[in-house]
Amino acid sequence: MSVLINKLKSLGRQLKHEFLVYRLVLKHPQTPWIAKLFLGLAVGYLLLPFDLIPDFIPVIGQLDEVVIIPVLLYLALLFIPKWIIQSCREQVREEVKAQ
DSSP states (O other), X not given: OHHHHHHHHHHHHHHHHHHHHHHHHHXXXXXXXXXXXXXXXXXXXXXXXXXXXXXXXXXXXXXXXXXXXXXXXXXXXXXXXXXXXXXXXXHHHHHHHHO
Protein backbone atom coordinates (compact mmCIF):
# COMPACT_ATOMS: atom_id res chain seq x y z
CA MET A 1 0.00 0.00 0.00
CA SER A 2 2.80 2.43 0.86
CA VAL A 3 4.45 1.72 -2.50
CA LEU A 4 1.27 2.84 -4.26
CA ILE A 5 1.07 5.97 -2.13
CA ASN A 6 4.71 6.81 -2.90
CA LYS A 7 4.11 6.32 -6.62
CA LEU A 8 1.03 8.57 -6.51
CA LYS A 9 2.97 11.25 -4.63
CA SER A 10 5.77 11.05 -7.17
CA LEU A 11 3.29 11.30 -10.05
CA GLY A 12 1.69 14.32 -8.38
CA ARG A 13 5.08 16.06 -8.07
CA GLN A 14 5.87 15.32 -11.72
CA LEU A 15 2.51 16.70 -12.87
CA LYS A 16 2.99 19.84 -10.80
CA HIS A 17 6.49 20.26 -12.24
CA GLU A 18 5.23 19.82 -15.82
CA PHE A 19 2.39 22.27 -15.24
CA LEU A 20 4.93 24.89 -14.09
CA VAL A 21 7.10 24.20 -17.16
CA TYR A 22 4.14 24.59 -19.54
CA ARG A 23 3.09 27.79 -17.80
CA LEU A 24 6.54 29.26 -18.44
CA VAL A 25 6.54 28.00 -22.02
CA LEU A 26 3.21 29.76 -22.60
CA LYS A 27 4.66 33.02 -21.28
CA HIS A 28 7.93 32.72 -23.22
CA PRO A 29 8.09 35.41 -25.93
CA GLN A 30 9.61 33.07 -28.54
CA THR A 31 7.04 30.30 -28.19
CA PRO A 32 5.19 30.05 -31.54
CA TRP A 33 1.55 31.14 -31.50
CA ILE A 34 0.35 27.75 -32.76
CA ALA A 35 1.97 26.03 -29.77
CA LYS A 36 0.36 28.57 -27.43
CA LEU A 37 -2.98 27.81 -29.07
CA PHE A 38 -2.65 24.04 -28.52
CA LEU A 39 -1.44 24.50 -24.92
CA GLY A 40 -4.30 26.90 -24.25
CA LEU A 41 -6.81 24.44 -25.70
CA ALA A 42 -5.42 21.64 -23.51
CA VAL A 43 -5.67 23.73 -20.34
CA GLY A 44 -9.06 25.08 -21.36
CA TYR A 45 -10.44 21.61 -22.05
CA LEU A 46 -9.13 20.41 -18.71
CA LEU A 47 -10.85 23.27 -16.89
CA LEU A 48 -14.15 23.26 -18.82
CA PRO A 49 -17.15 22.26 -16.71
CA PHE A 50 -18.51 20.16 -19.59
CA ASP A 51 -17.02 17.59 -21.97
CA LEU A 52 -17.28 17.11 -25.70
CA ILE A 53 -18.21 13.52 -24.96
CA PRO A 54 -20.50 13.34 -21.88
CA ASP A 55 -19.20 11.27 -18.96
CA PHE A 56 -22.42 9.23 -18.73
CA ILE A 57 -21.45 7.40 -21.95
CA PRO A 58 -19.65 4.29 -20.64
CA VAL A 59 -15.87 4.12 -21.10
CA ILE A 60 -15.62 6.67 -23.93
CA GLY A 61 -17.03 9.44 -21.74
CA GLN A 62 -14.29 8.98 -19.16
CA LEU A 63 -11.51 8.48 -21.69
CA ASP A 64 -11.97 11.72 -23.64
CA GLU A 65 -9.75 13.73 -21.27
CA VAL A 66 -7.17 10.94 -21.27
CA VAL A 67 -6.95 11.14 -25.07
CA ILE A 68 -7.69 14.75 -26.02
CA ILE A 69 -5.42 16.55 -23.54
CA PRO A 70 -2.27 14.48 -24.26
CA VAL A 71 -2.84 14.87 -28.02
CA LEU A 72 -3.11 18.66 -27.66
CA LEU A 73 0.03 18.72 -25.50
CA TYR A 74 1.88 16.55 -28.00
CA LEU A 75 0.89 18.82 -30.89
CA ALA A 76 2.00 21.89 -28.93
CA LEU A 77 5.36 20.32 -28.11
CA LEU A 78 5.97 19.58 -31.80
CA PHE A 79 5.98 23.32 -32.53
CA ILE A 80 8.05 24.48 -29.54
CA PRO A 81 11.82 24.64 -30.05
CA LYS A 82 13.61 22.23 -27.71
CA TRP A 83 15.81 24.98 -26.26
CA ILE A 84 12.74 26.88 -25.00
CA ILE A 85 11.45 23.81 -23.17
CA GLN A 86 14.89 23.09 -21.72
CA SER A 87 15.26 26.70 -20.58
CA CYS A 88 11.86 26.60 -18.87
CA ARG A 89 12.66 23.25 -17.20
CA GLU A 90 15.90 24.66 -15.81
CA GLN A 91 14.08 27.76 -14.56
CA VAL A 92 11.52 25.59 -12.74
CA ARG A 93 14.32 23.45 -11.23
CA GLU A 94 16.03 26.60 -9.94
CA GLU A 95 12.74 27.88 -8.46
CA VAL A 96 12.13 24.55 -6.71
CA LYS A 97 15.66 24.50 -5.31
CA ALA A 98 15.28 28.05 -4.00
CA GLN A 99 12.19 27.08 -1.99
